[in-house]
Amino acid sequence: MALKNSNPTTTQSWKELTNHFKDIQNINIKDLSKEEHRKEDFSIEFGDLLVDFSKNRITKKTIHLLVELAKEVGLKEAIESQFTGDKINVTEDRAVMHTALRSTSDVPVLVEGKNIKPQIQTALRKIKSFSNKVISGKWKGYTGKSITDIVNIGIGGSDLGPDMIVESLQFYKNQLTTHFVSNIDGDHVSEIIKKLNPETTLFVIVSKTFTTQETITNAETLKNWFLKSATIFDIPKHFVAVSSNLQAVDNFGIDKSNVFPMWDWVGGRFSLWSAVGLSISLSVGFNNYKALLEGAEEMDIHYRNEDFDKNIPVILALISIWYNNFYLAETEAVLPYSQYLKKLPDYLQQAIMESNGKGVDRNGDKVDYQTGTIVWGSTGTNMQHAFMQLVHQGTKLIPADFIGYKQSLYGLTDHHKKLMANYYGQMEALAFGKSKEEVHLELKFSGDEAKINQLLPFKVFEGNRPSNAILFDKLTPRSLGKLVALYEHKIYTQGILWNIYSFDQFGVELGKELAKNLLNKQ
Numbered sequence: 001m002a003l004k005n006s007n008p009t010t011t012q013s014w015k016e017l018t019n020h021f022k023d024i025q026n027i028n029i030k031d032l033s034k035e036e037h038r039k040e041d042f043s044i045e046f047g048d049l050l051v052d053f054s055k056n057r058i059t060k061k062t063i064h065l066l067v068e069l070a071k072e073v074g075l076k077e078a079i080e081s082q083f084t085g086d087k088i089n090v091t092e093d094r095a096v097m098h099t100a101l102r103s104t105s106d107v108p109v110l111v112e113g114k115n116i117k118p119q120i121q122t123a124l125r126k127i128k129s130f131s132n133k134v135i136s137g138k139w140k141g142y143t144g145k146s147i148t149d150i151v152n153i154g155i156g157g158s159d160l161g162p163d164m165i166v167e168s169l170q171f172y173k174n175q176l177t178t179h180f181v182s183n184i185d186g187d188h189v190s191e192i193i194k195k196l197n198p199e200t201t202l203f204v205i206v207s208k209t210f211t212t213q214e215t216i217t218n219a220e221t222l223k224n225w226f227l228k229s230a231t232i233f234d235i236p237k238h239f240v241a242v243s244s245n246l247q248a249v250d251n252f253g254i255d256k257s258n259v260f261p262m263w264d265w266v267g268g269r270f271s272l273w274s275a276v277g278l279s280i281s282l283s284v285g286f287n288n289y290k291a292l293l294e295g296a297e298e299m300d301i302h303y304r305n306e307d308f309d310k311n312i313p314v315i316l317a318l319i320s321i322w323y324n325n326f327y328l329a330e331t332e333a334v335l336p337y338s339q340y341l342k343k344l345p346d347y348l349q350q351a352i353m354e355s356n357g358k359g360v361d362r363n364g365d366k367v368d369y370q371t372g373t374i375v376w377g378s379t380g381t382n383m384q385h386a387f388m389q390l391v392h393q394g395t396k397l398i399p400a401d402f403i404g405y406k407q408s409l410y411g412l413t414d415h416h417k418k419l420m421a422n423y424y425g426q427m428e429a430l431a432f433g434k435s436k437e438e439v440h441l442e443l444k445f446s447g448d449e450a451k452i453n454q455l456l457p458f459k460v461f462e463g464n465r466p467s468n469a470i471l472f473d474k475l476t477p478r479s480l481g482k483l484v485a486l487y488e489h490k491i492y493t494q495g496i497l498w499n500i501y502s503f504d505q506f507g508v509e510l511g512k513e514l515a516k517n518l519l520n521k522q
């Protein structure tokens with residue numbers, strides 16, 4: 001079924017939202033927090049995940065109207081179209097099937113009339129058996145030694161996803177050391193080479209197209225380095241590839257049996273659930289990799305079936321649209337209170353900004369409203385000592401997602417108590433601020449009245465700055481899968497609401513072409 005094509009700003013719901021915004025734009029989160037049952041009414045619990053969105057400039061009416069907007073633009077049908085294999089990536093004439101990669105149901109998913117589930121299962125079995133061989137030490141290098149180091153060679157979606165997950169699941173890691181080479185900057189690969197022994201290193205070349213300049217250049221450099229110690233007959237023991245371009249992989253000299261599939265119905269930035277996640281499976285073992293997929297599937301089922309007002313990705317997408325299109329907020333912060341998630345903001349920048357950074361609607365017309373949010377962030381508590389000043393007292397409205405965990409992994413309870421006190425403390429400070437009266441009272445004992453009056457304006461926190469608390473019990477492969485899938489569905493929801501295509505990325509091409517032209521002229 002084709003996606004509905006309508007300018008959201010011309011819908012009845014948008015008109016009502018515009019009027020509603022005029023009525024409540026000066027609403028204060030502090031006043032809203034006094035409402036009875038505010039927390040319960042503006043929270044969604046889903047297994048080990050609790051999303052509290054009560055600290056937002058929204059009322060029940062806001063949510064109601066936003067949900068109406070989602071209905072009016074055909075979100076329900078759009079979600080079904082995604083899950084059932086319609087070619088919703090219209091500009092590239094492709095289905096978008098990352099959800100099928102993690103589906104454990106027997107229901108066939110047809111892409112161009114062909115059930116894609118069997119090939120997904122075959123690929124998973126291959127990932128499992130290969131990972132087991134390498135991790136157990138049965139897979140030997142050219143001198144008979146077991147593998148100690150994995151080098152993932154890729155960029156964009158073929159790097160950010162696996163890198164972020166491996167970093168986030170460090171606690172679950174096995175004895176293998178995993179490296180990621182992405183940048184065309186030769187100093188990147190050179191630094192990694194310093195750490196490697198060719199006899200015990202496995203190279204995983206990940207590129208959907210197998211034409212990406214950075215990846216192929218890095219792969220060639222690493223192959224040449226490897227061949228200083230080994231021969232071309234040793235390549236099958238040390239080089240594997242993940243790609244949909246079998247011819248190019250063959251030309252590179254990779255053994256056919258060492259190729260893991262990629263399909264055109266999986267977008268690069270949504271590909272860590274495919275064999276692009278091979279480095280993840282090698283690093284944390286296949287069972288943990290599978291648990292990651294299962295967590296994502298849980299979120300898929302929730303997204304597909306839950307009513308919009310209880311649907312976590314939909315609600316977070318709608319609230320974000322409220323700020324983006326009505327309050328005209330330009331950016332959003334993602335603030336994980338876990339050092340493990342330090343690469344999540346980078347990963348989400350590609351997922352979100354490459355998907356929804358579009359200025360033309362599904363009709364091909366230039367949009368006259370804001371799309372794609374700018375996302376940025378870093379881990380708490382470090383960022384409290386860096387950029388949070390601006391979020392608390394600057395002139396910009398920056399809605400923020402605070403991601404936290406009830407338990408820490410190593411169980412240092414003293415640390416964790418302090419970490420979570422900061423997690424909640426920051427959200428409270430943003431929402432409720434500190435009034436003149438409070439500041440005055442605080443300063444009363446510390447100086448004369450003139451000094452107090454001089455300092456007062458600088459110490460006041462306006463508050464009324466929105467945040468969402470995304471709280472899991474514990475960081476596990478499963479809960480991480482759920483978290484990443486949450487953001488994936490938020491992206492699609494927003495793309496549907498903005499009437500744009502979220503799955504192409506033509507905007508990255510021009511710079512590549514120009515770089516090529518410049519190279520050719522040299």
Ligand SMILES: O=P(O)(O)OC[C@H]1O[C@H](O)[C@H](O)[C@@H](O)[C@@H]1O
Pocket residue numbers: 155156157158206207208209210211212215268269354505508
């Ligand atoms: O996997 P590859 O074909 O090498 O592509 C790697 C990356 O490069 C492109 O420029 C796109 O912007 C990304 O979406 C993609 O993930």
